Amino acid sequence: MADIVPGARPSPGRGVISTSVEKYPVVAHDGRVNADAPQTEPKRRGRRAGGADTRAALLDAAREVFVERGFEGATVRSIAARAGVDAAMVNHWFGGKEGLFAKAVLQVPIDPNVLVGRLLDGPPEQIGERIVRNFLGVWDATGGGQFAAMVRSITSQERVGEAMQQFFVQTLLKRVIGHLGVPDPELRATLVASQLFGMGVVRYVVRFEPFASADVDTMVRAIAPNLQRYLTGDIS
């Protein structure tokens, strides 16, 4: 579980310790969030601001470089150079480029590699359900404001949309769909993205009831079959 919490990797050998007090929700394997679970931030050893500064500098630089060059064009090296820190800090704080994108652009505390593994861990015919549970597990806990901010950024900066396309479709959904052995993987990936974007907009931004406060099981029963059709059904 610690893997989905960026900046939460214990790293006693590096001496780079966060002084931030951000609290991330703990999202369980099935996507449920336990707000009371112990947080996995590394123990703080005094008031050393260097680590948090490095992390913040990387987030700022990453957002700039991802927007300028897209997800694929932005290299870890170029982001670290912009931040004025060693490139190894990207792995240290974010587990790699994908985790940095998730935190800097999407602003969700999730490691995409862990997420892909989780979505594929189970029967293919229940992957729609796992997507709904994990999506709600992450975003319900972080709240509507962050989703609205993400949507606002894609409506105001065209390159953010490009970076998202590369990240969501090429990196995330295509890796999941690639395992399913179905035709039209790119169209399927974008269909899934359309339902997920819409789910976020209606639940967190415009907050249409009863959708906005429906519990996770209700959402799963209503939406998972539709995602499942996009992933493994006949769409042509």
Place this chain on the structure above:
Amino acid sequence: MADIVPGARPSPGRGVISTSVEKYPVVAHDGRVNADAPQTEPKRRGRRAGGADTRAALLDAAREVFVERGFEGATVRSIAARAGVDAAMVNHWFGGKEGLFAKAVLQVPIDPNVLVGRLLDGPPEQIGERIVRNFLGVWDATGGGQFAAMVRSITSQERVGEAMQQFFVQTLLKRVIGHLGVPDPELRATLVASQLFGMGVVRYVVRFEPFASADVDTMVRAIAPNLQRYLTGDIS
């Protein structure tokens, strides 16, 4: 067809003539757009700016009042008073409060009453298809910028989301779903809204391919069955 074009009602007896040269696409019954069809703007009789001024003043006032009071709370009388014009001008220019909301807030040239009639005109089991065709018919023609502007306004002003809830769910989708005689009409309405918002975001804002440039028939085959399930299928 003229009914879906606001400001296009001929009104020789009123002496209020548009001087605007806005061109609205002509959307046929099946949602297809014919850009070459004759426009239905009333003939201009010289350069009288009063009509266009009235119309613009109503649009500005409407946006303010809808955002302040929501769709239901905003009365035609209050909007006309804010604009400093007679309340009859709302019917004259926009066919009523719903048409004014569509033009002022959604910025689409569509009369919601006409749209509801169109969605209900045909077999209930094809209503998902009619929704996709009409949605794409309107928004493909007006382009991505207007959809992005609408999404931006709902992420920046909370009351816009409230007004949309009242308009989309209570006024538009519930009227359609009410005719279907299915349980959970409000949840179904919001599920449909989630897919439609997401469809717009992916096609017009982030423009994920191949979704963004897929032709209408491809979109219908992929998405209509999912909308149909939300409308008439088992969602619980």
